Amino acid sequence: MSGRGGTWVLNVAEKPSVAKSVAEILSHAGGGLRSRDGRSRYNRIFEFDYSIRGQRCHMLMTSVTGHLMELEFDDRFRKWHSCDPADLYHAPVRKHVPQDKLDIKRTLEEEARKCQWLVLWLDCDREGENIAFEVVEVCTSANHHLNVWRAHFSALTNREIHEAVQNLVRPNRLFSDAVDARQEIDLRIGASFTRFQTLLLRDAFVLDFAGADGNIVLSYGPCQFPTLGFIVERYWEIQSHEPEEFWTINCSHTSDNGTATFNWMRGHLFDYTCSVIIYEMCVEEPTATVQNVRHQEKLKYPPYPLSTVELQKRASRYFRISSEHTMKVAEELYQAGFISYPRTETDSFSSSMDLHAIVREQEQHPIWGPYALQLLNTESRLWRNPGSGGHDDKAHPPIHPTKFSDGESSWSQDHHKIYELVVRHFLACVSQPAVGAETTVEIDIAGEQFSASGRTIIAKNYLDVYRFESWGDYIIPTYTIGEQFLPTTLTLDSGVTRPPPLLSESDLLSCMDKAAIGTDATMHDHIKKCLDRHYATKDSNTRFSPTNLGEALVMGYDVMGYELWKPYLRSMMECDMKAVSMGTKIKSEVLESCLQQMKACFLDARQNKAKLLEAMGIFFERSNRSGGDTGNAVEIVRPCGVCRESNMGLKRNSNGHFMVGCLSYPLFCSAEMLCGCLEPYQKQLLPARYALLVPQVLFFLFSSNFVDWRYRQIMTLTIWAALVVVMPHLENLQRFVGLDLVIFLA
CATH class of the missing domain: 1.10.290.10 (Topoisomerase I, domain 4)
Incomplete structure (x- = not known):
């Protein structure tokens, strides 16, 4: 369609506010800005005229709201009990537009049919590039003749936006592939381990928290667990610290020009006897002799530009x-x-x-x-x-x-x-560093060396505007080499070693950044996930402590011998993602290698699940309900008549007794297990088993031409008498054969 305004161009931004800002900036150069509703009430369409490289264009500007598509397993693998979690490492996955984004999809399809060009204004990072290709897939399915371009910009300013639209480039498929690989790896690993540890631990222990929907989900994430690992590791370091006493000699000298505090150049000693001997030598010959005086300029540099x-x-x-x-x-x-x-x-x-x-x-x-x-x-x-x-x-x-x-x-x-x-x-x-003059004085007392430092600020420079940092004066008396004086104080003081503090949020971000856990855009999400899942807490000083649950999970995997809570595996994955984005590795090879390695870890972890249970038992009381781990299933009895999606299974509980119930209980189904040994229920279940014949006999009686009406009456009375016997056992019948048959009989 090229009648009105030359070439028609569909422009798509990542958010409605960005679409509006870009449209307002560009429309000033080409004429008035008009807007209308799209299929989605939040994603309006802006129209204006503009010239790209001298070519007249009629611009349509709209937006998505983040990712347009979701990656998920095929339907038959999405239910928690639909498959062995190990199958999730090779189960089919697909990208699709979720229900709440269908209106946006329809808008893109309708507008794409009118246009010759598609210009992508998504955020200029790997995630934005992936969203861009989601938009491309939707738009080109409606109009495969579209000429696709990418706008690169870093700020919503006139200069940036005009330069971006006049210097369009092709979208980068490699960046998108890197995100696709990460999404698939995270989905498969996260789903398999989350199902495994949730079903294993949720009902086996008394846990005092639940999600918004009342369910307990013990999630695992390839970035989330290393983040938790940093918190737990520092906590263990503090817990294992044993205070050790030490001694040090402190010396000070006060004159008319101020006070100098001299530090013992040995630092401190852990041997009390040795410390006392040295201190007594200093007390016996307390005269201090100045051995060296150094004057030097010191610079305090401003911070690097802000990442x-x-x-x-x-x-x-x-x-x-x-x-x-x-x-x-x-x-x-x-x-x-x-x-x-x-x-x-x-x-x-x-x-x-x-x-x-x-x-x-x-x-x-x-x-x-x-x-x-x-x-x-x-x-x-x-x-x-x-x-x-x-x-x-x-x-x-x-x-x-x-x-x-x-x-x-x-x-x-x-x-x-x-x-x-x-x-x-x-x-x-963009400012000069702060400048100071520093003086260092070294003295000798009875052969022991001490030093003191003073500082005078000459020019504050960047510190005048950067109020978050300080660098103050510290004035000490003036000394000359060879000068002697008697210390004002000379003391032997003791102290104890202290453990490092809990990790602050700033410390945790530094650890994650150094180990390449997450990206600059996702690190905060991984920290929040640890808090939301009750794996860690944050105090008023922004310092993190693990909860009992967080510590138990890390301890369990640590005892297994797997470093799933360490940063190394994820760090290697992030390096592989970067290699995919640079074209030095192929997406399919990275996926195969990573998933093969993680599936082996998963199978080993499941084989050694007793160690995870043992670690949880240190912190939590055992529940009288069995865990929902499908690995304990002995036999599938029949499809569940309550939820109609899972199966009724015969299982062993932790005491070795058999249970029967829905494998989705209690997360997705209310058909509770028959707990305890099955032998006491044998006599109760027997009439219920015979009741299964009732509908078959009734059908035979009332549909057969060979049965006399007298026999029909006799048999009907007999069946009703049998039902009187069966009715007290309907509760067990419901549990065993499902609600559907019980309703029919009643």
Whole structure:
């Protein structure tokens, strides 16, 4: 369709707010902006005219809401008891559009039929590229003649958007393949281990929590468990710490110019007798002789440009804002055009970026505006090209402000804090380091060496704007080499070694980043999942402790000898995903290798499940109900008549006794097991078994021409008499043969 406005172009953004912002920016150059409803009430369609490389275009701009498709198992593998969890490593999977996204799909199909071009405005990372190919699949199924293009941008600013649309490129299939591989690996591993440990442990122990739907799900995630592992490992380190007493000699000297505190250069000793002997030598000859005085300039450098992980760490450290909430607020600031794209690994600015223009935007701010003016004043010599942290994801620049604001009325306190952090961090990056003069004095007392240091700040520079860091003066008296004096105090003090603190959120993010657990955009999700699943808790100081459940699970897998809670396996997977995105490895090979390795781990873990049960038994009381592990099933009796989806099974409980009931109980079915030994029920179940003949006999009586009516009456009375005998046992009959037959008989 090319009649009106030249080439028709369908533009698709990742979120409705981004679609609106892009449309508003581009429509200023090409004419008025019109909007109309699509099939989805939240994803409007904007229309305007624009020129791409001199070609007149009629632009249609709409959006999705994140991923358009979901990856899931085929229907026959989706129920928890439909298959052996080990089968999930090779069960068929498919991508499909879920019910709540069908209206968006219909909108894309309808609009795609009108257009010649498709321009993808999804977020410019691997996840965004994967969503882009989901959009491509839907649109090209409706119009296979579409010419598909990709817009690359890092901020919702006029310059970025206009440059992106004039420099369109082809979408990157390799980036999308890397995400597809990760999704499939996570689905298969997560589903198999989650089903295994939930069915094994949920009913075997008394657990005092449940999900929103009342069910207990003990989930396993390839990133979630290593995250939990960091928390548990630090906790174990603290628990195993044995305090050890030590001794040290402290010395101070006060004069008219101040006080100097001298530290013993041995640090401390764990031998009390030796410490006392050395201290007594110092007391007997207490005169201190100055042996060396060093003066040197010290620099405190500003931080590197801001990456996603660093933003989360600093927001947690400075404001005690969780990483998950930090990313939510940062995303909202980005969509409103105030900061650049908040998911980036890059911590160095390219030489082509106009950093002065970014500073100039902040000149009018009432608080840091004067500092911005001073930065741009060449006579102040405050400007410094920012340092490089050595990371560049080739997709986005470091996080930086893109629009001035002195506070929007709709902002929460956290919006103000995150925006302030981004602005102050950027201004600090392009500033000179703080300069100080440091003096170090070394003295000798009876052959023992002591040292003291003092510092004077010469120029604060970046510290004037970066209020989150401090570097103060510490004045000590002036000394000269050879000078002697008597210490004001000379004491032998004791102390004890202390364990490291619990991991803070900033510490945990550092551990995950170093071990490549998750990505900059997903780390906060893995932390939140540990909290949501009751595997860990976070205190008011943002420090993490494992719950009994979290510690028991890690201990169980640790005793098995598998390092499923360690970061190494996931770190290798992340390296493989990166290799797929770079084209050095093939998606199918990575999938086969990884899933083969993890299936072997799963089978071994199931073989050694007694160790997991033993670890759980240390922390939790045993339940009088059997665990739902299908590995205990002896025989499938018949399909369940209650849920009609699972089977009734004959199983052994932990005491070795038999039980009969729905294999989906209690997660998806209410047909409870017959607990205990089956022998006491044999006499009760016998009449119920004979009752199975009732419908067959009735059918024969009333459908046969060979049975005299007198015999029919006699047999009918006999059957009703039998039912009188059977009725007291209907409860057992219901449990054994299913609700459907009991209703028929009644």
